[in-house]
Amino acid sequence: MSLLTSLWAVPALGAAACALSGRAARWTALVFSLAALGLSMAALRPILVSHGAGLLVEGGASGLFGISYSLSADGLSLALVALTAFLNLICAFASWELEVPAGYWAAFQALAAAVNGVFLARDLFLFYVFWEASLIPMFFIIGLWGSDNRRKAALKFFLFTFTGSIFMLLALLAVVIAHQRATGVWTWSLPELTGTDLGAGAPWILLALMAGFGVKVPMVPLHTWLPDAHTEAPAAGSVMLAGVMLKMGVYGIIRVALPLVPGAAAAWMPILALLAGVNAVYGALCAMAQTDLKRLIAYSSIAHLGFCLIGVFSGTAQGLAGAALLMINHGVTTGALFLLVGFLYERAHRRGLSDFGALATRAPRMAFFFGFSILASIGLPGLNGFVGEFMCLSGAAQSPILFGGLPFYALIGAIGVTLAAAYALPAFQSVFWAAEGPNSVSPKVFDLGGRESAILWTLCALMLWIGLAPQPWLATLAPSLQGLVR
Amino acid sequence: MSGAVWATSGALFAVGLATVVLRRQMLAMLLGVELMVAAADLALVRGACRFMDPEALAAVAVVLAVAAAEAVVGLSLILRVLRSGRGLDAGELSELRG
Amino acid sequence: MNAAQVPWAAWLLFLAPVSAILIGMFVVRPLKPEWTHLPILASCAVVTVCALLLLQRVLMGGSFDLNFYRWAGVGSWGVDFGLRIDGPGVAVLSMVAVVGSLIHLYAASYMEGDPGFSRFMLVFHLFFLAMIGLLTANNYVQLYLFWELVGAASYLLIGFWYHKESARKAALKAFLTNRVGDFGFLLAILLIIDSFKITHFHLLYFLVARATAAGHAPQFLPAIGLLLIWAACAKSAQFPLYFWLPDAMEGPTPTSALMHAATMVTAGVFLLVRSWPLIAAVPGLPDLVAGIGAFTAVSSAIVAGTRKDLKRILAYSTVSHLGLMMLALGLGRVSVAIFHLIVHGFFKAALFLCAGNVGHAIHQPTANVDEVGGWRKALPWTYVFFVAASLSLAGIFPFGGFFSKDAIVDAAMERGGLFALSGLLISAGSAFYIFRMLFLTFHGERPEQKGLSAHPHESGSGLLAPVGLLALGAVVIGAARPVVETLVAGGWTALPVGIPGYAQTMNLPGSTEIPGVALKALLIGMGMAALGAAAAYALTMVDAGWDWRWRKSSPALERVFDSDFGWKTLVDWFARGVSSLADFVGRVLDKKWWDGAIEGSGRVVQAAGSLFSDAARGRLNEALWWMAAGAALLLALGAAR
Structure with missing residues (x-):
């Protein structure tokens, strides 16, 4: 089978294999995760060699109504596929000792397969199918292996995202039909559909597409599913949800929404950029008020993706590149944070800020990794979080869509950066530095073991590497976004 | 004169419908259904006469046969329910079991 | 000049602290944490020697400013990292090296016996490294990097005795106040990039001088100047952002001596020195x-x-x-x-x-x-x-x-x-x-x-x-x-910049005054x-x-006096205001109102559904009623046509 197809088919096979493996499911998952990572690296090679300019395409003949099986991958797609494979592998290691049935491992593999399909799809119908397909494994991951309130959270996640996708489907149908009316040709292929004249319906189509993608990102005010989903999901589930699934939303905006309706998008950019800025500030403010660690990190994800979208909607080269890099960075940083909270929860079965205290003495390694990750998350320069945020804000400052001539969006973003420290550090202090309260569960917490430390060293090393030398990463990602620079 | 048969048929149908909807006893409801079928038959025969359409009479034959078959099935079901000891009140019988 | 000609003293300036920290963290700390100060003190000695050598070099006219690598760049937008060894930088660097080394020596004795000795020495030296980086940065982004790193090290050191609540609060206050200042710094850098396309000090001085001489100063120059001053006020503890410094005394004495007296707080002044051509250009x-x-x-x-x-x-x-x-x-x-x-x-x-x-x-x-x-x-x-x-x-x-x-x-x-x-x-x-x-x-x-x-x-x-x-x-x-x-x-x-007319355009105030x-x-x-x-x-x-x-x-x-003429009280109110706003947004606005509204709409749908689920309850009589009613409705509709 060809390379691009194998990128989603191998995890799909892995899902089936895990389901059949019974007790040995985790080994099967490990093997398939490694294979997936290897394949994604192999696919990235031609892109890296040509400094990001390559494009891999696998086509298929058109079938009914122009639906065809066709995949394409450029730097951005393959970077996200590689991120998925990497995080899947990390999740496998992190979940190694968990007492879970084979279905757990199968679900993660299936999730990887569906998500990879989204990133690779060239045909919009295929895109939609994979998009919806990704909901199902995540629904089960949250609903079967999550915390106390998992059923409700899983249902909320599913219904919210599904409702958004309905709007997306309607919009896609509208575009396809408009294209057919204009040219007489039925096609669902994305390159052929860009530039269709949509007439007066363009803003509505944009709105519908943004509803669909906006739920996933998530954009305020369509974000309320996220805190519940993240809080109730198992640690590895949160990692995949934050690290990969949220990026599907941004990817959809970059790949589908903006190219399909360029005129309406250009007209609505200021509003969209404002919403992105609201994300950054609102997410930070909400995070400040949280008392549950996972909920706090969930809201911080909302804030980070606000920065990402500021970069996307700035329409500048550095803003878009920064947004793409931020997607990768956020996956690594928030992944590390969720894993740490997950390790904490495994030991103490609680995740409230006031449930702990003085953990820096009991678990110094955990304190180190948590401090490192949280500093990366709030954008300490030298670590990866800063690069993405800086480039996004710089893009916003130089954007051709300035608000009244002032770099208004950069200002909002800078407020978000400042507020980040206000939610992150008090949380760190409550858990690791503060005194143990009377109901503290800190005595139950023992320090990280070898396997857990190895996972976190990998992630932290990546944070430092991307932070100090981001240029190679940017070079791979930037050319894919050329088309959106105005 | 011409309207009398239609009126009778209609009246019979209405009575049958009323029986089905208002009565709770299974046998009575079955009777009501049979009444409605009879009314339909009557209307069909009158129609056959009026419009000189022999196919309507064929339809009557089919309807009679179907009504008989349906009576058989209905009665045996009622017998079953009776034998199971749950009484013949349609209001009580809301679950399929046994 | 290229990378091969950079004096080894400049490389060692960074290599020594980095290797000391890595050796200390991965080799010494797991084995014998009481000895963590040894590689660190050695590194201090090396750094001092290097700093003095570079001082001598600069006095003999050997200043240089070199870009090493492109940190990040897309299209025409790019930030390079490099090294700038010049007069002001090397002067302050020498002081930091000498004073810093002596305080490291003091700290090795003062902190002896403290359970966190090893952690202290490592973070202390990380701070030292960050300060060196700050003084030798050749562009604003790199300076910002080390500026924030210094702030992070300060946070960890003020809160070193973290079981004391006063220390925790002081550390948080210091970091947040500095972050508020960094808000200005970040915006200033963004505006600099917007106005000049570069952040490199060297080229920036030339561009500003040329623009002001020609009479069209960039639109944002006053804003840039103000924001840089704001940032300096936070880091160098000037009104209105100075109130974190007295509380920062919760940290151990070596911290107070090195960071909050000699070095970190002077970073703000140093930033203004580096930015002086920009600030002086705005009346x-x-x-x-x-x-x-x-x-x-x-x-x-x-x-x-x-x-x-x-x-x-x-x-x-x-x-x-x-x-x-x-x-x-x-x-x-x-x-x-x-x-x-x-x-x-x-x-x-x-x-x-x-x-x-x-x-x-x-x-x-x-x-x-x-x-x-x-x-x-x-x-x-x-x-x-x-x-x-x-x-x-x-x-x-x-x-x-x-x-x-x-x-x-x-x-x-x-x-x-x-x-x-x-x-x-x-x-x-x-x-x-x-x-x-x-x-x-x-x-x-x-x-x-x-x-x-x-x-x-x-x-x-x-x-x-x-x-x-x-x-x-x-x-x-x-x-x-x-x-x-x-x-x-x-x-x-x-x-030397290699730009014709550079020296003539550099008409900077204060660069040639020597008061006796x-x-x-x-x-x-x-x-x-x-x-x-x-x-x-x-x-x-x-x-x-x-x-x-x-x-x-x-x-x-x-x-x-305790409240610094009332300013501390005002700041407390502001902080509490932000906290209350966050509480309102996070707990009331988001959770109760908005999420509540969405879940409420879900409940409406559920209620509507249960209304209709009555029809599917399996009661024969009700079903028949519905059927009869439906049939009657259809008949009526049919008759009405």
Whole structure:
């Protein structure tokens, strides 16, 4: 089978294999995760060699109504596929000792397969199918292996995202039909559909597409599913949800929404950029008020993706590149944070800020990794979080869509950066530095073991590497976004 | 004169419908259904006469046969329910079991 | 010049601390944490040697500014990282290296036995590395990187004894206040990139000079200047963002000495020095800097005279002296500002370490004036060093502080008006508070005479030798002024740019001024200092009870000073306001209203569904009713046609 197809088919096979493996499911998952990572690296090679300019395409003949099986991958797609494979592998290691049935491992593999399909799809119908397909494994991951309130959270996640996708489907149908009316040709292929004249319906189509993608990102005010989903999901589930699934939303905006309706998008950019800025500030403010660690990190994800979208909607080269890099960075940083909270929860079965205290003495390694990750998350320069945020804000400052001539969006973003420290550090202090309260569960917490430390060293090393030398990463990602620079 | 048969048929149908909807006893409801079928038959025969359409009479034959078959099935079901000891009140019988 | 020609001293400047930290963290700490200070002290020695070698190199004309690699770039937008070794940078670097190494030495003895010794030394050295990076950065983004890293190290060190709630709160306050300042810095950098497309100091100076000479200054230049000043105010503890510094004294004494006296807080002043061509190009901004500096210097000098905790007196003194540096800068005396920065590093570090020794004598992290007194016989060496450093601080000839502080007062007098007044007040004020501290700690009644018990003993040589060297430095550093002036004067023009006409366009204020030691300064500055010292003597020795009497008689006045003339209260309100806003948004707006609305709509759908689910309950009679009704409706519709 060809390379691009194998990128989603191998995890799909892995899902089936895990389901059949019974007790040995985790080994099967490990093997398939490694294979997936290897394949994604192999696919990235031609892109890296040509400094990001390559494009891999696998086509298929058109079938009914122009639906065809066709995949394409450029730097951005393959970077996200590689991120998925990497995080899947990390999740496998992190979940190694968990007492879970084979279905757990199968679900993660299936999730990887569906998500990879989204990133690779060239045909919009295929895109939609994979998009919806990704909901199902995540629904089960949250609903079967999550915390106390998992059923409700899983249902909320599913219904919210599904409702958004309905709007997306309607919009896609509208575009396809408009294209057919204009040219007489039925096609669902994305390159052929860009530039269709949509007439007066363009803003509505944009709105519908943004509803669909906006739920996933998530954009305020369509974000309320996220805190519940993240809080109730198992640690590895949160990692995949934050690290990969949220990026599907941004990817959809970059790949589908903006190219399909360029005129309406250009007209609505200021509003969209404002919403992105609201994300950054609102997410930070909400995070400040949280008392549950996972909920706090969930809201911080909302804030980070606000920065990402500021970069996307700035329409500048550095803003878009920064947004793409931020997607990768956020996956690594928030992944590390969720894993740490997950390790904490495994030991103490609680995740409230006031449930702990003085953990820096009991678990110094955990304190180190948590401090490192949280500093990366709030954008300490030298670590990866800063690069993405800086480039996004710089893009916003130089954007051709300035608000009244002032770099208004950069200002909002800078407020978000400042507020980040206000939610992150008090949380760190409550858990690791503060005194143990009377109901503290800190005595139950023992320090990280070898396997857990190895996972976190990998992630932290990546944070430092991307932070100090981001240029190679940017070079791979930037050319894919050329088309959106105005 | 011409309207009398239609009126009778209609009246019979209405009575049958009323029986089905208002009565709770299974046998009575079955009777009501049979009444409605009879009314339909009557209307069909009158129609056959009026419009000189022999196919309507064929339809009557089919309807009679179907009504008989349906009576058989209905009665045996009622017998079953009776034998199971749950009484013949349609209001009580809301679950399929046994 | 290319990377191969960079002197090895410059490479070692970074390699030594990085390797020391890595060795310390991965090799020494797991095996023998008590030895963590060994690689670190070795690295300090290497760094000091390198810094002095680079100083010599720059004096001989060997400044350089080189880009090493492209950190991030897309299309025409790019940021490069590199190294800039020039006059101002290497001058401050030498001070940081020498003072820093001595404080590392002190810390190795002071923190001995603390369970977190290893962690302390590693973070302390990380801070050192960050400071080196800050001083040798050749562009704003790189400077910002090390600026924030310094802030992070400060957070970890202020909160070092994290089981103390006061330390945790102080660390958070410091970091958040600095973040608020960094908000300005970040925006300034974004605007610089927007206006000039680069952040490289070198090229930026040229572009600004050319633009202002041609008459069209970039639109955002005033905003950039203001934002940079805002950032400097946060880091260098000037009004309105200075209030984190006194609380930062919760950290161990070496932290206070190195970071919050000699180095980190001077980063703000250094930023303004690096940015001076941009700020000087906007009319009114230098005066703003001078005004902020003067105001802060005077008000914090007054508050310093009322504090009881030794380290807090010194903290407010630091704020005051940083104000002096800003004042000098604003008046255009850039080399004097840098020279005062260097001198201040020596005497303030010495004073802090003396305070640490006093506290150490009674086995406490710090000491209160109520707990000490008359200890010049008990702690003889500390007393000597303290006197030497105090004389330097007060600006008494021929001690080091005279050459810097009195030059600033001289400049202020020359300027006249409010600046002159503030110059006089600061001279008197700083002498007052430091001599008050001297008299209350080392003279006057001993604690036993006041009813307290204390058995102070002098510290060991490990804690005394570094202090002694620093005090010596504070005394003799005055001789280094010509060197510093030469370094700073060439700071902006020593580097060839290769752009034609570069030198002519660089018409920068303050780059060639070399004020001498005027007799007027001698008399006025020292006169005011003598006045202040005499007042201190009168109010602590002659009238021994005055210090606590005014507190008792007017507690309201004490509250005024405690809250820094009310500013701290305002800041608290603001912080609480933001916190309440966050609570409102997070708990009420998001969870109750918006999420509640969405879940409510879900419940509406559910209710509607249950309405219709009645039809599917399996009751035969109800179903028949519905059927009959439906049939009737259809019939009626059919009949109506």
